[in-house]
Amino acid sequence: MTEFLIKKFVNNYAQTEDAKVRENYGLLSSLTGIACNVLLFAVKLVMGTIAHSISITSDAFNNLSDSASCVVTLLGYKLAAKPADKDHPFGHGRIEYLTSLVLASVILIVGFELLKSSAMKVIHPETVRFSWIVLISLLASIGVKFWMCGFNRKLGRRIDSSVMLATAQDSLNDVVATTATVVSLVLSAFVSWPVDGIMGVIVSIFVLFSGYGIIKDTISELLGQPADKELVSKISDIMLSRPEILGLHDLIIHSYGPGNLIGSAHAEVSAHDDLLQIHDTIDEVEKEIYERLHVMFTIHMDPIETDNQEIEEARKMMKNILAQIDEQLSFHDFRMVSGPTHTNLIFDIVVPFECKLSFDDIRKQINDHLNQQKKKWYTVITFDRDYTAE
Secondary structure (H helix, E strand, O other): OHHHHHHHHOOOOOOOOOHHHHHHHHHHHHHHHHHHHHHHHHHHHHHHHHHOOHHHHHHHHHHHHHHHHHHHHHHHHHHHOOOOOOOOOOOOOOHHHHHHHHHHHHHHHHHHHHHHHHHHHHHOOOOOOOOHHHHHHHHHHHHHHHHHHHHHHHHHHHHOOHHHHHHHHHHHHHHHHHHHHHHHHHHOOOOOOOHHHHHHHHHHHHHHHHHHHHHHHHHHHHHOOOOOHHHHHHHHHHHHOOOOEEEEEEEEEEEOOOOOEEEEEEEEEEOOOOHHHHHHHHHHHHHHHHHHHOEEEEEEEEEEOOOOHHHHHHHHHHHHHHHHHOOOOEEEEEEEEEOOOOEEEEEEEEEOOOOOOOHHHHHHHHHHHHHOOOOOEEEEEEEEEOOOOO
């Protein structure tokens, strides 16, 4: 069913990096959500009135809020699809993250209101009227919501949309909520406890936690996360497949919304190779990364000495020193500048976020090791972070 709808309503559905295609996926998801949720709201409102059930009525208004969320989501996809302009040269893709925050906020409001009304039902319980037509209607709504969960999850994974994945989670919340409502409806016919209110409290707490989870994940996206390991591996493989590139470091990926990635890296090349030839190779690599991975990529060339025995020995020594301090440490851009009184060792150290040592501690330990060599070696160290680690 999902594949049929995608092929029917999304032109060029396989080109998920295209902004227009993403907009059409969003249009399909939103309109489907509006239609299903309005229908479920109407059915549950009638059933809640028949059964005198606060949990069914609350569930109905939960579906109505889902419809409103779909309208907000639709607007978000429309805005995110806007092309880049002079005020927003990186496009408007991050609007999708803001839409996720709005959706999560609606979920929290619904959860809080449901918790409040359910608590009142526990304190002041009312008799719930069991009805087969109500039960059948609720079971049917569970099936609809379960399908909507799978539908939005499939679309969300296909176009890497946090909004659709949040919508899928919201649909799963509704499945749990309506299931609890069914349980309370059945149990109310056999026990005198305030089952309706108790189930409402349980469901509302579940809804509140799911809303919090969506907000947490979305804020993490906005603040900036490490690049995907698989993407980093593919970029590294492309770069290192060229014999002119001896190594790479300082790989950084910036996300400006789903499908809009900009990255950079430093490529280590021989200081003795032809500059124009290497520059041509770098251009080809940047083009290949964009065509294969859809990442706008910039590569900086770092020339390194490959046939200087003194530098090689000093590099091996520094590798051993860092391994003794912390095996997670690595270095690059290693150079030696000799003078009449001393020699400067110039290099960058990559310090993982997990490392407990401060930069000053690392620098001091390195200098202590070098002083044992009884050579006039001074260090000029730049400290980096690993922006690809998770």
